[in-house]
Amino acid sequence: MDVYGSLVEIVGEGFVSNQEEELYIYSRDSGAQQPRRADYVVVPKTVEEVQRIVVLANRENIPVTPMGGGLTLSGLAVPLHGGIVLDMKRMDRIIEVNEKSRYAVMEAGVTQGALHSHLEKNYPHLEHSMPDAPPMATIVGNVVIQGHGHLSVSCGINSQMVNGMEVVLPTGEVCKLGSCAVSPYWFSRDPLPDLMGLFIGWLGTTGIVTKVSLQLFPKPKFRDLLTFTSDDLDLLPDFIFDITQLNLMDNLFIISQEWPPWAQGILYVPIVSGQDEEEFELKIRLHKELVRKYEGKVTLVEGKHAERMRAARLPVPPVTLGVMAADAKQGGGFEYTGGIVPIEKVPEVSSRSVEIAHKYGQPYLLGYQLLTGGHSMMCGLAYCLNRADGGDVEKIRNALDDTSKMILDAGGVLWKAEAPAQRLMVQKMDPNTVELMKRVMKALDPNAIMNPGNWSE
Amino acid sequence: MALTDYKDIIHRCFRCGYCKFTSDYSYLGFNCPMYNKARLESYSPGGLMWLIYASLIKEELTPSKHLSEILYSCTMCRNCSEECKFQFNEDIVNILKAAREEMVEKQLTPQMVGQFLKNVYDYGNPYREHKENRANWAEDTGIKHYEKGDEFLYYVGCVGSYDSASQKAARALGSVLVKSGLSFGILGDREICDGNEVDMLGEKGLFEFLKEENTRIFRELGVKKIVTLSPHSYNALKNSYPDEFEVVHYTQLLRDLIKNGALNVSGGFTAKVTYHDPCFLGRYNNEYDAPREILAALPGVELIEMERTRENSFCCGGGCGNFYTDILGSGTDAPGRIRVREARDTGASILAVTCPVCVMMLEDALKAEGLEDKLVIKDISEIVNEALS
Numbered sequence: 001m002d003v004y005g006s007l008v009e010i011v012g013e014g015f016v017s018n019q020e021e022e023l024y025i026y027s028r029d030s031g032a033q034q035p036r037r038a039d040y041v042v043v044p045k046t047v048e049e050v051q052r053i054v055v056l057a058n059r060e061n062i063p064v065t066p067m068g069g070g071l072t073l074s075g076l077a078v079p080l081h082g083g084i085v086l087d088m089k090r091m092d093r094i095i096e097v098n099e100k101s102r103y104a105v106m107e108a109g110v111t112q113g114a115l116h117s118h119l120e121k122n123y124p125h126l127e128h129s130m131p132d133a134p135p136m137a138t139i140v141g142n143v144v145i146q147g148h149g150h151l152s153v154s155c156g157i158n159s160q161m162v163n164g165m166e167v168v169l170p171t172g173e174v175c176k177l178g179s180c181a182v183s184p185y186w187f188s189r190d191p192l193p194d195l196m197g198l199f200i201g202w203l204g205t206t207g208i209v210t211k212v213s214l215q216l217f218p219k220p221k222f223r224d225l226l227t228f229t230s231d232d233l234d235l236l237p238d239f240i241f242d243i244t245q246l247n248l249m250d251n252l253f254i255i256s257q258e259w260p261p262w263a264q265g266i267l268y269v270p271i272v273s274g275q276d277e278e279e280f281e282l283k284i285r286l287h288k289e290l291v292r293k294y295e296g297k298v299t300l301v302e303g304k305h306a307e308r309m310r311a312a313r314l315p316v317p318p319v320t321l322g323v324m325a326a327d328a329k330q331g332g333g334f335e336y337t338g339g340i341v342p343i344e345k346v347p348e349v350s351s352r353s354v355e356i357a358h359k360y361g362q363p364y365l366l367g368y369q370l371l372t373g374g375h376s377m378m379c380g381l382a383y384c385l386n387r388a389d390g391g392d393v394e395k396i397r398n399a400l401d402d403t404s405k406m407i408l409d410a411g412g413v414l415w416k417a418e419a420p421a422q423r424l425m426v427q428k429m430d431p432n433t434v435e436l437m438k439r440v441m442k443a444l445d446p447n448a449i450m451n452p453g454n455w456s457e
Numbered sequence: 458m459a460l461t462d463y464k465d466i467i468h469r470c471f472r473c474g475y476c477k478f479t480s481d482y483s484y485l486g487f488n489c490p491m492y493n494k495a496r497l498e499s500y501s502p503g504g505l506m507w508l509i510y511a512s513l514i515k516e517e518l519t520p521s522k523h524l525s526e527i528l529y530s531c532t533m534c535r536n537c538s539e540e541c542k543f544q545f546n547e548d549i550v551n552i553l554k555a556a557r558e559e560m561v562e563k564q565l566t567p568q569m570v571g572q573f574l575k576n577v578y579d580y581g582n583p584y585r586e587h588k589e590n591r592a593n594w595a596e597d598t599g600i601k602h603y604e605k606g607d608e609f610l611y612y613v614g615c616v617g618s619y620d621s622a623s624q625k626a627a628r629a630l631g632s633v634l635v636k637s638g639l640s641f642g643i644l645g646d647r648e649i650c651d652g653n654e655v656d657m658l659g660e661k662g663l664f665e666f667l668k669e670e671n672t673r674i675f676r677e678l679g680v681k682k683i684v685t686l687s688p689h690s691y692n693a694l695k696n697s698y699p700d701e702f703e704v705v706h707y708t709q710l711l712r713d714l715i716k717n718g719a720l721n722v723s724g725g726f727t728a729k730v731t732y733h734d735p736c737f738l739g740r741y742n743n744e745y746d747a748p749r750e751i752l753a754a755l756p757g758v759e760l761i762e763m764e765r766t767r768e769n770s771f772c773c774g775g776g777c778g779n780f781y782t783d784i785l786g787s788g789t790d791a792p793g794r795i796r797v798r799e800a801r802d803t804g805a806s807i808l809a810v811t812c813p814v815c816v817m818m819l820e821d822a823l824k825a826e827g828l829e830d831k832l833v834i835k836d837i838s839e840i841v842n843e844a845l846s
Binding site (some may be wrong): 014015017019020021022024026029030033069070071087089090094111112113114115116117118120134136204284288321326327330331332333334361385388 | 465468469470471472473474475477478481482483485486494497498499504507508510511512515516519521523524529543544581763
C-alpha cells in the first residue's frame, strides 16, 4: 500500500490530504519565511493514530512536522524537508480539571480559547495564563515553544506551568512524564527526573506531545492596568528593577511604536490584580507612588489614552492593539524576532531595533513582555509585511535576520526562532552543547524524521 | 462586486483564526460549521481566503474541482464576518460569494450545485417540482391567493412550499395570519424562488432573472408589503430587491400583532423551549429579539437558551443550498446533529426555530441522533398557532 493509502487506513479518508489546496495552506504561515512544500496533511484523533503515523513515517523515512495553532509566525510548523504535517487540533478533549490541585489535563489540540471558555463556564474562579496570541493557539503549542501568558510575571512562563505530559516518541512508544507516570494524578512535575525538558524548546524534533497537564491559578476578583510613559530609555533597567521589587504585578507590557504618535516613547503597562478590593487598591497605590519617585521622567497616563490601553490590553486575551498593529501595512503578514534579553540590555536592543527598522524603511514596532518576576525581557521586534509583494516579504526577512544577529550580539537568545535564526544560535552555541543536543536528538529519533531542519547547523 | 474588486483585500487575512470561534471562544466546538467538520485549515474562512487569492488572483494554483468543493462546503453562515477582528470583516462573505461566481464562470461547480441551479432555472425551485404543486400545502386551509388591495403578500419560499416538515410551518403561519384578521394572500403557483441561495451559490445571472421576474409579479399585483416565512427569502427580498417593497419576517409581524392585541396568545401552550437563531435572520439581519419577544408573550413558555445563541448561534448546516446539495455531508459531526445535541442539553422539550431550512435540517438531525422522544422541533409559527387554539 502506498503512503497515502496507509495514512487513510490510519485516520480515515477525510482526514488525510495530498491535494494541492491543503498542501498549499500547510506549506506556509503568515510570517516572512519561505514556503516549504508539505507532501501530506494528516489530522489524527487519537494517540494510537499518532503512534501508527510515526511508525509508518519511520518505515518510509518520511519527515513528520507536528502543528498546533500554526501561529508561531516563524515557520516552525512548516515542513522544512517536506513530508507529513500532523495537524493536532482534532485531538481536542479537555479531559479533566482538578479544581483542588488546580490543574487541567487536555489533549494536544485544545486551543487557548477553548480552555479559557471551559474555565469561564465551569470554574470561573480559576484561570490559566493566556498568551497574547489569538485564541486559536493551542495550549501544548505554547508550552513546547516556551511561550508566555498574562501571568508571566507573577507565575512564570507557560512551559514552567506544566505538571505532566504524554508524548509519542519518534519511534512510536507512548511515554508519560511527571507525576502521571507513577500516579493517576497529573499534579506535579517534581520530584522526578525532568524528562519534560526533552520536549520543551526542541521545536518538535524530539517527539509529539499528545497530552499535557497545565497549572491553573486563582482568578482575581479585581484586575486593572496602569499606563506610564517615559522618554528616557536609559532609565528602563532601573525602573523595571524598582517596579519588580514591589513584586505585585501579574504582567508587564512595554510598548514603543512609531505609529500612532501617542505610542512613541516608552509605554509601561503593568497589570495588577487582587482578590480583595483593599489589597487591589493598595497595589495600585504602591505603583503610583513608585512613579511619583520618578517625577519628570516617568508619568502616569490618564484619560483617553489610558482608556484605550485598558480596552486593548486588559481583556484576556487582548485583541485590539495587536490586531491594529499587525494590519498596519494591510498586507496580511506579520513576524517578529522574539529576543529574550537580560533587563540591562533592553535599552541597547531597543535603540538598535529602531535603527534596523529604519534601515529597511519600516516603522518601529516594539512590544515587550517581562518574564518570570523580572529576570528577563522578551523583546518582540515586529514587522508587518505585505504577502502580496514578494519584494516586501524578502526585505522583512532580511530585517528579521539583522535583528536576530543584533539580539545575539547583545547577549540575548532568540525565542521560537525561524530556521535561519536557529542556525545563528547554533553557530554561537558552546560546541559541547551542540554535541549534546545532537546526541539527544539521535537517541530519541534515530531516523531523524521529526521536524528535520530545526536545530541543525 | 466581482472578485477582482476585492483583490487588494483578500490577501490581508492573517489566518489568525478568530473567525472559527464564537465571541467567547466556546469550548463546545468551533462555530464555523465547515471547519468544525473538516478540521483541515483549508476548510476555514482564512484558509479559503488564502486559496482564493492563490487560485483566482495570483494564479499560483490552478482553480480546481477540489477548491470548488471546499468553497461550496461553506454554508455562508456569516460567523466569520461576525468574529473577524479586522476592518475587512464585512467583506469576507462577499469575497466567498464572488469566488463562487468565478467557479460558476469556470464551470467548476460541484455536480449538486449545478443541479440545484438548473432545477431553479427549469422549475423555479430546487426540487424539480412542478409549479402547479407549489401551493399544495395550502389546500383546505382557507388561505387565499393574493388580490389587489390585500395588505400583505405572504411569500412562502421553496422549502416551505415543498418540504413536508417545513410545510407544517407554512400552514401554521397561514392559519395564524387568518386568525389575526389581516388581509393577505399567497402567490400560489405564481410564486418562484426568491433567489437567496442562487445568489449565495454565485449564479449572478440567474439571481438577476429571479429578482426581475418576482419584482414584475409583485408590481403587477400591486404588492406593497411582504411577509416571509423564511429568513432566506427575507434576506433576499429586503436587501437585494428594489426597496419599494416593505419586507418583514413573520416573527416581526407576529410580535407586533401580539403587542397590539390582534393576536391573543395567553392561552394554553406550556413547555420548556430553547430557540435556535437562523443565520439569515440573526447574523445577516440582526433580528434576535422578535422571536424571543413572541416566546416571552406566551405565559406557559420557559425559554432556556443554548450556550451558543444570538450572534454566536451555530448554523444548522443547511445554508446556501446545503440543505439540497449536502456538500457538508452527514455523520455525527454534521452541524445539525451537533445543534440538536446542544438543544437536548438545555433540558428543553421543544427546539423552536423560525426558518424552514432549519426545520428541515434539524428534523433530519433529530432522527439521526435518535432524540425524537426527548425533543420536538417546532417553528414558532406552529407554537403561536397552537397557543391561539
